[in-house]
Each structure stands twice: as C-alpha cells, then as structure tokens.
Amino acid sequence: MTFSRLLLSSVLACSVLAMPARAQITNVAEALAQEKTAYQPRIQIALLLDTSNSMDGLISQTKSQLWTLVNELSEGKKNGQTPIIELALYEYGNSNISVSKGYIRQVLSLTTDLDDVSEKLFALATNGGQEYAGQVLTKSLDELEWSAHKDDMKLIIIAGNEPFTQGSVTWQSACERAKSKGVIIDTIHCGDADTGMRTGWKDAADCAGGIYMTINQDEKYVHVPSPWDDTLLDLNKKLNDTYYGYGTRGRELKTRQVVQDSNASSMNKGAEISRLYSKSKAGYTNEAWDIIDAYKKDKKSVMEMEDDKLPEELKGKTADERKVFIEAKQLERADIQKQIADLGKKQRAFVAEKRKEMSDTKTLDNIMVKAVRKQAEDSGFKY
Secondary structure (H helix, E strand, O other), rough: OOOHHHHHHHHHHHOOOOOHHHHHHHHHHHHHHHHHHOOOOOOEEEEEEEOOOOOOHHHHHHHHHHHHHHHHHHOEEEEOOEEEEEEEEEOOOOOOOOHHHHEEEEEEEOOOOOOHHHHHOOOOOOOOOOOOHHHHHHHHHHHHOOOOOOOEEEEEEEEOOOOOOOOOEEEEEEEEHHHOOOOOOEEEEOHHHHHHHHOOOHHHHHHHOOEEEEEOOOOOOOOOOOOOOHHHHHHHHHHHHOEEEEEOOOHHHHHHHHHHHHHHHHHHHHHHHHHHHHHHOOOOOOOOOOHHHHHHHHHHHHHOOOHHHOOHHHHOOOOOHHHHEEEEEEEHHHHHHHHHHHHHHHHHHHHHHHOOOOOOOOOOOHHHHHHHHHHHHHHHOEE
C-alpha cells in the first residue's frame, strides 16, 4: 500500500466513527473513487531507430510523422483523464558511436518536452555500423524510468532493416526483461515482410506482445491539401505570439519553438499542420520557459518572480498589471486553440474523404500510427 493510500485510509477511519454505517461505506467508496480518477495515465514510448547507412528514409518518415503519432495518442482518455505522452529516443547501428557502446546512443530519456524530441530527432544523421537490436532493447529497458502504474501504457518501437539476431545480447533475453517490466515491443522492418520474418523481427514482436510491421522507407508521404491549410498556418503564428520566455533560457527555448515549426515545414505541409495540432492541445506545455504556462501551474511563484527573470513585456509592472497581462494572454491563447480545433475537424474530415480515393501507402502514418493507437485502445484508452 502506498503512503498516500495509507494516509487516506487512516484519516477516513478516524473521521467516520460517528457516522451511520451506510454513510461510512458511501464516503469511503467516494474517496477511493476520487483517488483512482485523480491519476493522470501515461503513454510512454521509446523510439529505437537504426541510423546506419541507407536508413535516411526511415529517419525522414519519423521526422514527418512524429506529430501525427502524438496527436493520435493524445486524443484518448482513460478513467476520464487525458494521457501524458512521454517519448524517449535512441539511435543504434551508427559507426560515429563507439563500438564499446555497441554503436548505441541514448539521444533523449523519457520526456514530455515535445520540442526537445523534435530538435533531437532532426539532428540525427546516418552512418554505417553494426545493428545490435538485442543490445539497444536491453539498454532502453534498463536506462529509462519505466512506470510501474497499472494504468500506464509502456511501449518500445524499434525500426531497422538488418537481421534482428546481430550482437552478443539476444533479443530473447531482452524480450524476457520487457515482459517483466510490462513493456510491449513493436518491431518495424524497413523492407519486405518475408525477409523480416526470416530475420527475427516478427518473432521479437510476438514474444513481447507487440506488433510486427513493415514499411517502405523510401515511399514518400503525400500531403492532401485542404481549403483550410493556410488559415491554420496563420493561426500557428498567432499562437506563437502568446508565448513569452522567462528565466535564463526563456528566449532560447522560445526560439527553439519556432525552429521546430520550421523543421516540420521542411518535411511537408502535412507535418507542419500535425505539429500545429499538437501545439494547440493540453499536452503541449512549456511551464519551464513560458510565463503563461508557468502561471497556470503555479500562480504564486510567477507573481513573486524577480523582475530580471521576467519577459521584457512584464518587467517593471506591478503585481496587478502582471496578472492582467498574463490572464489576457491565457484567454487569447485559448481562443486561438479553439479556432484551430474547429478548423481542424473540417480539415481532417476533408483529408480523410480524399484519402479514400487514393491507394494505401506503406509509410509510418499508415502503418505505425494506426497500430499504436489500436494498442492504446487495447490498454484501456478510449478514442
């Protein structure tokens, strides 16, 4: 029993002695129900990407579809709660990484900072090396802070094109470790299905309760233009204007936000719009550098913040002036987010209808994103 649950039980025991039996039962049940629904479930995903030579197509598709994956998962609810999305990133098979490390590097530990994920992903570059799938799986299982909560979904997605059997650490041992932690392993073979099955990719997914997938890493994502695209992108600029960096890194991280917009735009307009949708949702929070999000989390700290740490727009203002400015920007941001949500429904419906007329592609959006959402539903998330 956790300390918080023990404390809750003790308080209830002391406070209900004078109540009728029926009231005691009702109050205890209600308190335990509140405790259950208060927990915000997590979806933890570690992306393990082969960055050896010839894998540029995989990296490109991942850059393009990152925001689509986040959007799909963040639309679900469990016990009435929207999930916290945490992503981690590993690269393996890259000869720029020391052989003593198995050509493996943890790029980013589990984080909710989606701009950081995007920044690190766009910095990846391919180079030849040996692809040790069992070893990178084991490292991610050992190094990351996987949740022990029963309401959380924990998933590793490993993608590559070489045999899954390379290296001294077997995928079988990694699979057993994953099962002991309640972590699912999905495998994505960048090539034909038969080759992936012959070289261990399907067996590894089957072992850890995951899904075996194949993609054509060289196939290009096709954006379907809609009448609302340009309006949505204009709203993105207005949304950015409601962010105000504070502290020593505020200006730097606000710039990073714009740079990641540009990175998404460099892939295709679809990626740019998908990122906009992510930025307009509750899961995109930046309280570590944005004064508006920081105020939402901890009003007292923001109101007491030293003047030299504030954004230029708030320096020299009284507490009341600070409050009025921030709350006005909160309302402005909420209004822009609502406009994005309303237009987004029209845009997505239009695109979905157009895609019915097109042949299916074997890109990450059609293969991985749909599969992972199905797994989230199987884990109790409702969409």
